Amino acid sequence: MSDPIISIRNLTKSYHVGEVDVQALRGVDLDVQRGEFLSIIGPSGSGKSTLFHIIGGLTPPTSGSISIDGRDLLGMSESDRTNLRKERVGFVFQKYNLLPTLTARDNIAIARDIAGKNGVPEPWFEDVVELLGISKRLGHKPRAMSGGEQQRVAIARAIVNRPAILLADEPTGNLDTENSNAVLRLLRDLNDRLGQTVLMITHNPEAAAYGHRIVTMRDGRIVET
């Protein structure tokens, strides 16, 4: 088996809320293989989102070790983590988080701008746009699109730079069953066709079942793999 794309050992994270220390992660160990679709489930407050934020470089860990695509996150500066997000990680959020003033195409294009990729996108992306079924909606702004369409645009934005890891945080949380299934199938398709590594946080066991593997978190630890 090749080296895991994500390798986490004894990872902890504590927050200060006022004068109280909150232990969000209490020693997480996790390996994710390249090309794997991993679902993370657990109740609210179990540490899923914190783990998601650390893997995505949005916040630094407190202790332990974490390596993403061969890069150690523990000693990373804010600037290094910005570069990590730009180059290695794509996010899909529950609330889509498209920029409301831009059209779908510019919402996707801005991810390339930020990554400093000003050239022609690779041909595979055309297929992705077709696969996502948004080619006819690219000229519309988010307010003119359904939730499912917005989430598909958000997925396109997340993968346009071909990140090493796609992090999806409750990607179906705001969608009805039909759109949820469509989005989950798309994530699985992207994983199958492109070999895109996907980490998905969800409360929904049915959604989690789309992954190759499911891990369960509780009280800041992984309790079941």
Place this chain on the structure above:
Amino acid sequence: MLIHDLGQLISALSFSGERGRNRTFNLLIKSQLLCQLSYAPILRWGCGRSERADIQFTMAARVNPRGYPILLVALINRLVVENLKHRPIRTLLSVLAIAIQVTMVLTLVGVSRGMLDEQARRSRGIGADIVVRNSAGGALLSMSAGNLLEGFVPFIQKQPHVVAASGVLLYSSGFLTAPVTGIDIASFSRLNGGFRFEQGGPFEQPYDLIVDDYFAHQNHLRVGDHTQLLNQSWRVCGIVEPGILARTEVPLETLQKLTSNTGKISAVYVKVDSPKEIQPVIAELKKRMPAYGIVPMEELISQISVNSIPMLKEFIDVVIGLGVLIGFLVVFLSMYTAVLERTREIGVLKALGASPAYIVSILLRETFLLAICGSILGIAITFGARWLINDVIHGSLIQAVVPMWWPIAGGIAIVGALLGATYPGLKAARQNAIEALSYE
């Protein structure tokens, strides 16, 4: 099909799927592309008009053939424009406030310049070649000083090559009050051929007043009307064309008595028989009147500037300072609320890997665009203010158009606005991405 050259790019732009809504922006992009023509030696027009080509254009084609990052510039500018369009009232108010700031500066400078130009024009209208004054005088005659003996007038008149000499007394009763000028109309007329009367004629009585057309309009005066000056009632005996000496003239002797300046004048205007005699006559007069300021009229006129009016330059500086402050405060508030409102969007940009510089750059570009629009509008409003001042209100002020100050006023607006955007920009750049993403 990938788009490889500028010709294809422009062609692709012309059939963008958003032709209607994005026409303006497409034109902007086109103009940027055309500016890059030097980088595109080969123009190949036409490419497939399929949906797929449109997608490719969308995602990538705004790149010139040598890979210069046009898309980067264009897209971030598009975001800036769309952000400003998203809150039209806030944008409009910001632009308006900056415009008022620019108008304020340009109007003040325009009025200063207009008044000084008018002063120079009226000084030329006197028709004199030489001015004799107390040596302490600046470019403008002292407003309340009868510091020269009237007896110098016949003395100067007798000098060789002097064809006319006329003493005048200027008196102003207070700050910003238009001065009254006392003249001996007979000798004054020898300088310039006399006033050109539109109505009435020269003085007939001691308390007669000659006004120019502008003053008459301003005060709704006609010949025979009475008006108050220096706490006296004066009869308007004549209305003259503007452009000579002052807006109001009264008999010299009357003004001397009223102001306790009997036998005194402010200056003597001298006309010589030939321009080449100006310097010799001045030299001769200086020998005989060494304690007095004797200068060519043109030299005096050339000294009429902002610096020749006490405190005017300082006043302009204060107004400029206020302008910068207004721009700063307005843009500060505007951008601060924008940053608060866009907290989640800033979080999204950060999640996508946007650096603090990228985020600050968006806000600074918005600010720059606001300042540019405000400056253009401010220049336009200045023309409106000029029309009001010069043509509608019939005030005593004259406003000139001073294009040289347009970029200066614009620069002042931009500096004030960018200063105002600095703190909100830094606040945005320092935003915690996780908190920003959870912001409702």
